[in-house]
Amino acid sequence: MELIRSIEKMAARSRKALEQKKIIGFVPTMGSLHEGHLSLVRRAKKECDLVVVSVFVNPSQFGPQEDFAAYPRNLKQDRRLLQTVKADILFYPEAAAVYPKNYRTCVQIEGLLTKKLCGFFRPEHFKGVTTIVAKLFNIVLPQRAYFGQKDAQQCVVLKKMAADLNFPVEVITLPTVREKDGLALSSRNKYLSLEERRQAPELYQALLVARKMIERGERNISKVEKAMKTRLSTIKNLKIQYASVVDGETLDSGKIISGNILIAIAVILGKTRLIDNLILKVKK
């Protein structure tokens, strides 16, 4: 596996690969890699000629009260894991090179898409995400980029950004990888105490409750959302940010469940923010 720290070297490497007609697959990450990330790399290896994984904890997508400083970093282990899945290039730029002192430009989606769900609780988050991903796309020049479904809104937002700005990149979403007890893999699971870790799979259970209701014919959104909240209400030290059933593409909420829908939950468990979701197709 090639290790590249310099933005210029990465850009030159990608240009060369394009000239050799190689399909570049890209997996942007914040490091602290787990099976979820590795599943993206494995898929990229199947579909592309050159797989680039970036590790960059992007300061601009963290709010001022959030966990940027505490976010787990473990490049040595990331490197080892990426070797096991045969990633071709690990790109880990320095923050000072990514955002030089006089940096001023942003890429953002205007309107409600980035203001709902997680965006309501993390107002600058998606602006940080779209900006860094636009930058990385321009450096890595991928034809295919892979993201985990766990960050459902991020997937929707990045597909919209790539389409609106005509990036020659296909944004591909792969299923959430879970622990045996259902907890969605996340680098932030490391923050959980033993007791919190024991409770955390309840997010997934609440999603299953919602899915079962819908599969059995329930079409009233408030009833389903209420059932999820009731299921979560028994957990100690848990604050619900949202437990919502929304349109899978626009993330609009409505009254009646229909079409491609997203069932999504965000909570604060102790001090740790956890999110999870399921997607579902409901016949009209």
Add this chain to the structure above:
Amino acid sequence: MELIRSIEKMAARSRKALEQKKIIGFVPTMGSLHEGHLSLVRRAKKECDLVVVSVFVNPSQFGPQEDFAAYPRNLKQDRRLLQTVKADILFYPEAAAVYPKNYRTCVQIEGLLTKKLCGFFRPEHFKGVTTIVAKLFNIVLPQRAYFGQKDAQQCVVLKKMAADLNFPVEVITLPTVREKDGLALSSRNKYLSLEERRQAPELYQALLVARKMIERGERNISKVEKAMKTRLSTIKNLKIQYASVVDGETLDSGKIISGNILIAIAVILGKTRLIDNLILKVKK
């Protein structure tokens, strides 16, 4: 010359050229081409393997009270002119394809750079410019893009955007082309009445007054700016928006003239907005 209207076809054509190791040169225009545009194409032809000229009157860079509807359009003549300078591809996408109904994404430079000079009088203008140019860069995939110095702030803004977002594109600025009497070429010169056209070269004369003062040793910015305004004050039906001496890179104004500077003027003559500028290196 190849004519391409479809965004997908243009993108595929560019990808193929990259795979053939061709250097793509790009001249984005709003059409109504004149010698200024043609000088950009000629330079691109010298430096690149494939020269793409886009013609697109970008609605998002016009303010609500501005001349979007009236802006001159003459594709037939543009096509003829581009053939004389041997442009390889004329790309003229449809507005509905560039900005589909649910379009939401923007690229912008935050902070003062886009709020000064023209940005003060055209608050959304540069956001429109950076967004369309980012889109066009992603479609055309140039290594070199050419812009006229007449739009001095646009050149500064686009260099900043390309650097900040890591576009693999060199933004190249070429000198303003002028009529014999000094008037900077502009598609908007067509709006001028005979009387206004006779007065319009005074912009350039005011710039020359400023340059001469500085060359003779004047270093006080207010004095130079005052001299330009005095020179322009005699013209009938002319409103000065600004007549400024600023830093050539940051566009900051100061008190003392030093380093790379930009002398820039914007006026409304009758109903037509005209801009012009000179750049100058002043020893510290």
